[in-house]
Amino acid sequence: SAVISQKPSRDICQRGTSLTIQCQVDSQVTMMFWYRQQPGQSLTLIATANQGSEATYESGFVIDKFPISRPNLTFSTLTVSNMSPEDSSIYLCSVEDPGTGISGANVLTFGAGSRLTVL
Amino acid sequence: QKEVEQDPGPLSVPEGAIVSLNCTYSNSAFQYFMWYRQYSRKGPELLMYTYSSGNKEDGRFTAQVDKSSKYISLFIRDSQPSDSATYLCATDSWGKFQFGAGTQVVVTP
Numbered sequence: 563s564a565v566i567s568q569k570p571s572r573d574i575c576q577r578g579t580s581l582t583i584q585c586q587v588d589s590q591v592t593m594m595f596w597y598r599q600q601p602g603q604s605l606t607l608i609a610t611a612n613q614g615s616e617a618t619y620e621s622g623f624v625i626d627k628f629p630i631s632r633p634n635l636t637f638s639t640l641t642v643s644n645m646s647p648e649d650s651s652i653y654l655c656s657v658e659d660p661g662t663g664i665s666g667a668n669v670l671t672f673g674a675g676s677r678l679t680v681l
Numbered sequence: 682q683k684e685v686e687q688d689p690g691p692l693s694v695p696e697g698a699i700v701s702l703n704c705t706y707s708n709s710a711f712q713y714f715m716w717y718r719q720y721s722r723k724g725p726e727l728l729m730y731t732y733s734s735g736n737k738e739d740g741r742f743t744a745q746v747d748k749s750s751k752y753i754s755l756f757i758r759d760s761q762p763s764d765s766a767t768y769l770c771a772t773d774s775w776g777k778f779q780f781g782a783g784t785q786v787v788v789t790p
Binding site (some may be wrong): 571577604605658669670671673675678 | 685724776779781
């Protein structure tokens with residue numbers, strides 16, 4: 563299965579600043595997904611990043627707040643802009659992984675996550 | 682109403698006990714069902730995958746799906762301290778994934 567590297571693994575940020583999270587995959591993938599994981603809540607999809615086109619954002623998430631880049635088939639970044647304490651969360655990069663050996667299955671492989679704390 | 686409901690726990694069991702985890706879902710269109718395991722400071726990793734009603738076994742793990750009741754379960758037999766993690770159920774319908782909030786499991790020696 564795909565191996566995903568994310569950085570930073572954690573950071574403490576000041577209110578009003580922005581932070582960019584990087585996601586590197588060891589194989590070429592069409593779509594990359596960015597999720598948010600808040601304590602006690604379900605994984606929430608922020609956006610889907612396709613190479614060569616603008617990211618598709620889910621309801622409640624906007625490009626000005628979470629700009630995404632997808633310069634090639636193995637890399638993506640998510641920026642959390644103008645952060646507030648409510649943005650404190652784990653941000654996860656994910657890809658659909660056909661390498662699981664499960665025929666016809668869509669399964670997601672995740673990076674280790676980036677834990678952001680906003681003061 | 683959330684599309685996938687899962688009790689957050691924590692669920693504490695002694696080593697060797699059976700761990701029973703459950704989720705309910707609301708959309709009968711969901712076709713595929715997964716369980717992910719997430720250790721502290723790690724991303725979720727796929728544990729079990731099934732697409733039909735019934736049981737699927739993999740070692741000490743059994744995933745059970747009851748589509749008529751919209752109910753999915755995960756059983757861990759002979760639980761070990763290394764099974765201490767958060768377990769997330771998930772569904773997939775045409776590439777759209779929905780996750781439960783995760784149940785924290787603690788297996789005490």
